[in-house]
Every structure is written in C-alpha cells, then in structure tokens.
Amino acid sequence: MTASPALDFLLTRRSRPVRSLTAPAPTKDVVMTLLTAAARVPDHGKLEPWRFIVLERAALGRLAQVIDDRAGALGYDAALAAKGRDAYDLSPMAVVVVASPKASDKIPVIEQTLSAGAVCAALVNAALADGWGACWLTGWPAYDRGVMEQGLDLAPDEWVAGIVHIGTQTAVPPDRPRPNMDSIVTWVSA
Numbered sequence: 001m002t003a004s005p006a007l008d009f010l011l012t013r014r015s016r017p018v019r020s021l022t023a024p025a026p027t028k029d030v031v032m033t034l035l036t037a038a039a040r041v042p043d044h045g046k047l048e049p050w051r052f053i054v055l056e057r058a059a060l061g062r063l064a065q066v067i068d069d070r071a072g073a074l075g076y077d078a079a080l081a082a083k084g085r086d087a088y089d090l091s092p093m094a095v096v097v098v099a100s101p102k103a104s105d106k107i108p109v110i111e112q113t114l115s116a117g118a119v120c121a122a123l124v125n126a127a128l129a130d131g132w133g134a135c136w137l138t139g140w141p142a143y144d145r146g147v148m149e150q151g152l153d154l155a156p157d158e159w160v161a162g163i164v165h166i167g168t169q170t171a172v173p174p175d176r177p178r179p180n181m182d183s184i185v186t187w188v189s190a
C-alpha cells in the first residue's frame with residue numbers, strides 16, 4: 001500500500017457487474033455530487049463536449065422496452081435482444097454520458113471524444129469511491145441510432161460515450177488479472 005488513500009483506492013478499484021447492483025440507488029443530491037466530480041476532467045477549450053442523462057428505474061424499464069422493440073424490428077434473435085436489454089432491466093439507476101461535440105477550430109473532435117471517455121471513467125471512480133457499486137457498459141443498444149434517438153432523444157451529432165450503472169453493491173467481485181506493466185511500458189531516456 002502507498003501513503004496516499006486516493007492512490008490506494010485507484011490501485012485496488014474494481015467495477016461491479018450490473019447483476020450485483022440493487023436498490024437503493026443514490027439520491028438526486030448524491031448523483032449531482034458524483035456528476036460534479038465526473039465533470040472535473042480534462043476539457044481543452046472548456047467546451048463541455050458531453051452531457052448527462054440520468055435514468056431512474058422507470059426510465060430504465062421504458063428504455064428496456066425500446067431496446068426489445070428495436071431488436072425485433074432488426075430481426076435479432078432472442079439471445080441478442082436479451083443481452084441488450086438485461087442491464088436496463090436489472091440496474092437501479094444509470095447515467096448516460098452523451099458525447100456532444102462542439103464546433104471548434106482549435107479542439108479536434110477526437111480530443112472532445114476522449115474527454116467524454118474520461119467523464120465515464122471519472123463517474124465510475126466517483127461512485128465507487130463514495131461506496132456505491134458502479135460499472136461502465138455499452139453494448140449494441142448504445143450504438144444503435146434507432147434506440148438512442150427514440151429512447152434518449154439524442155441529436156444527430158451526439159452519441160453515447162458510455163452508460164454508467166450505479167446502485168447498492170450486493171457483492172464484491174474477485175479481482176481479475178491485470179496488465180503486465182513490463183509488457184506495456186516503454187521508457188525513453190534520450
């Protein structure tokens with residue numbers, strides 16, 4: 001362990017599978033604090049190229065039905081439809097991080113996209129640090145324009161960066177294998 005509790009947290013953090021989350025979900029005040037923490041990410045040009053959609057239980061159920069209907073319209077088999085819908089049926093709350101790029105001569109869209117991804121990671125970490133269970137999921141529904149436009153009313157230039165499910169954790173999963181740092185780190189000294 002290190003001398004820093006924050007670093008210890010980051011070195012041991014572990015997302016919680018959506019199947020291990022249950023009610024209660026955090027209150028609106030708690031969620032606003034978590035979102036405030038998540039919004040403190042690198043954002044070159046202060047463009048705020050992302051926004052949040054908080055889905056409470058009833059909204060998750062409605063979105064699950066949209067996903068199910070869309071899977072049928074696309075001819076997906078029952079297993080793929082269920083896989084797309086399951087997280088929304090199970091989760092007590094989810095926050096959709098919507099990538100919403102802004103026109104800029106100085107900040108390319110890729111940097112704005114990376115900022116949206118950083119928001120997702122920061123939101124998961126904020127929820128975990130506050131004692132909640134959380135995970136970042138996507139899946140086919142997050143990338144299907146029909147689901148996102150009908151279910152979340154996304155604008156044509158917006159897309160889902162991530163969906164962070166948050167709730168009360170019922171179990172702490174075992175750690176999983178982590179990267180071998182020697183195989184992914186290159187040191188350059190000159």
